[in-house]
Amino acid sequence: MAYPAEGGRRPRFWATARAALWTSASALLPGLAHLRAGKRAAGAGILGGFLLLATAAGAAFYQLRSDLSWQAWLAAQPYWVEAVAIGAVALATLWSSIIIRSWQLTRPRPERWGSRAVGAVLVTVLCTALIVPFAFVVRTAVTLHSTLTSVLAPAEPASQAAADTPWPHRSHINVLLLGGDAGDNRYGLRTDTMIVANIDIDSGDTVLISVPRNLENVPFPEGTALAERYPEPYGFDDLLNEVYQTVAEEPEELAINPDAPDPAADTLKHVIGHALGISIDYYALVDLRGFADLIDAIGGVVVPVEEPIRYGRRGEGLLEPGERRMSGKEALWYSRSRTDSDDYARMGRQGCLLKYVAEQTNPVTVLRRFDELADATQRTLTSDIPPSHLPALVDLARRVSQARMHTLQLSPPQVTTAHPDWTEIRTLVDRAIRSNGEDHGPADTAKQPSPSPDSPGRQIGKKPVSLDRLCP
Structure with missing residues (x-):
């Protein structure tokens, strides 16, 4: 539809304002300017397509917003990422073209420098x-x-990818959580934090089996290069936390699977599983130098401190008593400090910290701090989780955050770390796993032994203890 030249009866200012209004409206509802200009077929097609696309996008968002497992599955598929990127670029280009064309159809004619400037800016x-x-x-x-x-882990072949569930006919899975202490002033990496999380698949109830770093004489799986180099009855001639670095120095000779992305972590997973008499499904290794960044990325974590906790090489730092939102550095020291305490008090605090983080981390927090969390995660976390297992694990993690957590610490007085009885250790672990997910009823906590004085999370006894009881 052509517009006559604007005369005095219709000031050019109002014609320009009208064109700006229709162009702006078309940015919200593409096709309106085309309809106004008499381009009915084009306008109806553009508007109808936009409404159809908006409806589909809204329905998809509604379906996905609360389904984190589907979100995780989509994010792990490279073709979906490419499709989203290409689709977003194409749609932005098309939409921008419609905006430009909307101005061209509604602008005053003849167009002078004033309206051209307004159009360009708009x-x-x-x-x-x-x-x-x-x-x-x-x-x-x-x-x-x-x-x-x-x-x-690298994507597995399509023939090996999980179908509906990666754990058919299973009631529990085991995940090994490792914390490494690599640093600029230290050689290599020692896994000072080793916790096996036994998770009930249906309920999310979890038993955290804490493995001391100073366990000696660790046995290795039969037929492995480690078992040949360090034969029983004495086994490994160093502490358990040195196994990772020992394999990392000679992966081709000592690793159970030298082709694994991290042969040392993969081997340690099998070693700890063999020592405890269980099969471990996955490991997750966090570099403790970057652990503080992960805590900062989620906005810190609220931790109740009942007694002062000194930290630093000379005890120069102090975490004061009280409920406080800890920064990443403070949370790291809370879980790492042995000043005026020992390895086992530290193990107890680590279990409490895992409980606090699980309770306080939610999808809203993750989305709000997505960039910081993604950056910290890439720098500090590795695992052997196959991409196809991620949706099921995300769904399981949601249940874990709302379920019960117990702990079994394989430390004195339960275990003698210098001369561990591995048969007894396997019995303790087997009992703990068998009890996970059972409904102990309200009397459960009343029968639990008391924690050590001034040691949050410290478990004593041969049965798993609720972290709700042990942690402040």
């Missing part, structure tokens, strides 16, 4: 406002996929 602002969210979508999709690629 179109630039509208297109920029439109492109920014699409750019954010592309960046988020790429960052998420990059993070998962760096953290997870």
Whole structure:
């Protein structure tokens, strides 16, 4: 539809304002300016397509917003990431073209320098406002996929990928949580934190089996290079926390699977599983130098401190009593300090910290601090979790955060670390796993032994103890 030249009866100012209004409206509902200009077929097609696309996007968002397992599955698929990126770029380009065309159809004629300037500024602002969210979508999709690629194991062949569940006919899974102490002033990496999380698949109830770093004479699986180099009855001639570095120095000679992404962590998973008499499904290794970054990325963690906790090489730092939101550095020291305490008090605090983090981390927190969390995760966390298992694990993690947590610490007086009785240790672990998920009823905590004085999370006795009881 052509517009006559504007005369005095219709001031050019109002014609320009009208064109700006229709162009802005078309940025929200594409096709309106086309309809106004008499381009009915084009306008109806554009508007109908937009409404159809918006409805589909809204339905998809509604379905996915509360289904983290589907979100995780999509993020782990490279073709979905590529499709999102290409689709976002194409849609942003098409939408921007419609905005430009909307101005061209509604602008006053003949167009003078004033209306041309208004049109240029308006179109630039509208297109920029439109492109920014699409750019954010592309960046988020790429960052998420990059993070998962760096953290997870390489994708397995399609024939090996899990179907509905990666654990058919299973009631529990075991995940080995490792904390490494690599540092600029230290050689190699020692796994000072070793916790096996036995998780009930249906309920999410979890038993944290804490393995001391100073266990000696660890047995190795029969037929492995480690078993040949360190034969029983004495086994390994160093502490358990040195196994990782020992294998890392000679992966081709000592690793159970030298082709694994991290042969040392993979071997340690099998070694601890053999020593405890269980099969461990996955490991997750966190570099403790970056653990503080992960805590900072989720905005800190609220920890009740009942007694002063000194930290630092000379005890120069102090965590004062009281309920406080700890920074990453403070949380690291809370879980690492042995000043005025010992390895076993530290193990207790580590179990409490895992409980606090699980309770306080939620999808809203993750989304709000996505960039910081993704960056910290890429730098500090590795695992052997296959991408196809991620949706089931995300769904399971949600149940864990709302379920019961118990702890069994394989430390004195339960275990003599210098001369451990591995048969007795396997019996303790087997009993703890068999009891996980059972409904102990309200009398459960009343029968539990008391924690050690001034040692939050410290478990004593041969049965798992509720962390709700042990942690402040």
